[in-house]
Amino acid sequence: EVQLLESGGGLGRPGGSLRLSCAASGLSFSNHAMSWVRQAPGKGLEWVSGISAGGSDTYHADSVKGRFTISRDNSRNALYLQMNSLRVDDTAVYYCVKRNSAMFGFYFDSWGPGTLVTVSS
Amino acid sequence: QSVLTQPPSVSGAPGQRVTISCSGSRSNIGAGYDVHWYRQVPGTAPKLLIFGNTDRPSGVPDRISGAKSGASASLAITGLQAEDEADYYCQSYDPSLGGVVFGGGTKLTVL
Numbered sequence: 735e736v737q738l739l740e741s742g743g744g745l746g747r748p749g750g751s752l753r754l755s756c757a758a759s760g761l762s763f764s765n766h767a768m769s770w771v772r773q774a775p776g777k778g779l780e781w782v783s784g785i786s787a788g789g790s791d792t793y794h795a796d797s798v799k800g801r802f803t804i805s806r807d808n809s810r811n812a813l814y815l816q817m818n819s820l821r822v823d824d825t826a827v828y829y830c831v832k833r834n835s836a837m838f839g840f841y842f843d844s845w846g847p848g849t850l851v852t853v854s855s
Numbered sequence: 856q857s858v859l860t861q862p863p864s865v866s867g868a869p870g871q872r873v874t875i876s877c878s879g880s881r882s883n884i885g886a887g888y889d890v891h892w893y894r895q896v897p898g899t900a901p902k903l904l905i906f907g908n909t910d911r912p913s914g915v916p917d918r919i920s921g922a923k924s925g926a927s928a929s930l931a932i933t934g935l936q937a938e939d940e941a942d943y944y945c946q947s948y949d950p951s952l953g954g955v956v957f958g959g960g961t962k963l964t965v966l
Contacts, residue, residue: 778960846900
């Protein structure tokens with residue numbers, strides 16, 4: 735059974751930084767693309783960042799481009815999200831998700847429980 | 856405002872059938888990209904319900920089904936049960952908008 739467990743959430747200051755981690759188990763981690771998806775309080779889901787299985791290709795939503803960086807360490811079965819220049823509207827639960835390929839497009843077949851990031855002065 | 860449009864809420868009595876629509880455009884669903892559905896019980900993580908427009912992961916009952924036509928998709932739940940009360944999200948892909956896109960979510964209430 736795939737298990738994903740996020741950590742690193744908490745209170746961040748506007749303009750500050752936080753680093754999220756995701757520990758993966760129950761899968762051949764290095765064979766799978768991964769992503770981060772977030773959900774602001776009372777709002778819907780928003781894709782944030784994605785990374786290829788080997789880590790060479792990364793993708794970010796326009797809302798976080800230039801501020802967030804996704805990375806992974808396949809030797810540690812770990813996924814990361816470095817969040818810089820935090821803004822109040824980055825406040826959300828951040829989910830670590832395993833990406834799978836459809837015939838045309840992608841979907842997310844495993845989700846962690848999420849970690850809450852609150853950005854406030 | 857979400858790229859994919861869903862009704863904010865739907866409701867039905869136990870045993871009834873409900874459908875949730877997901878409307879896209881020519882740059883995402885209408886371009887042929889697949890639609891996927893997730894169920895989220897408040898306070899918990901979303902769970903994959905339908906992938907590839909119509910396929911169910913193991914463990915999802917066959918009273919839950921998906922369909923796609925043109926630039927829209929729908930999720931149908933028959934034999935409504937109390938445990939179906941949750942938020943439902945559709946998801947697709949839109950290269951013109953940078954990648955994965957979600958609907959705004961639909962709250963299903965079992966009366």
